Amino acid sequence: MDSPGIDWMTALRSPDSLEQTEAVEALREILHRGLKVALAGRADVDEAHVEDFAQEALVRVIDRLDQFQGRSKFTTWAQSIAINTAFTELRRKRWQDVSLDALMADGERMTEPSFIPEDIIGSNEERSRLVAVLREAIENDLTPRQRAGILAELREVPFDQVASLLGTSRNTAYKLMHDARRALRKRLSEAGITPEAVQTAFCS
């Protein structure tokens, strides 16, 4: 909810003014209140975390004022940055023990025939064909980093952490996975496997 009477963009850009001081404090309170709602019930978050996230988010919002396009309420936009700030940090802490070496090693084992066990394919002919093409694509069309990325995603390691391990940004990690999915899709298409066949492969 936008606070009535506050012109956020003007107030936050008024250097060394009472208006700016009051707007900064009002925004900090809004972000803090929102984060308490968003993070309620999480065992890994206490009041000190919420305070820290609100403060860090406040700095980021003020740094990014030029990026606000007015397509949503200002406070909604600011809350989205606060949530991104808090969740990114919480994911980093949760997954900090993931090792790139182990992920890359496991990624390479995706090329082994045993990676997709026969018992999960069953006797369905269409499914067997789809899996055969997928196996070929995983081995020949994906890079080691893409294989590691897919495995990480299957294990629910977040993009933030995959990006950190690969020494890149979340956007670049997403692009890496997007390119991997496109490569798999292209190979299926070239093999004459239709999107409909892909959709129904595991329906039964």
Next chain:
Amino acid sequence: MKSTDPKLTRDQLQSIVQWVDLTRENELNCGECLKHLGEFTEQTIAGAPVCDLMTSVEHHLALCPECREEFTALKRILESEG
């Protein structure tokens, strides 16, 4: 995380197949999604008609668990404000 013997489960294989099925030539990345998340969330709550850009956000959310988690959290905040 130590290296383990990776074997796909049926659910994981289904996930790969679903990702491939959902893949488009052009997709928003996480940064682009975040840029529009406020507008998308407000429109979702209001039940507003979905435009092309918002369809792209919706598509990204289907593929990205982290952005989906952030959307759910933002929606919870906005709904709590009434």
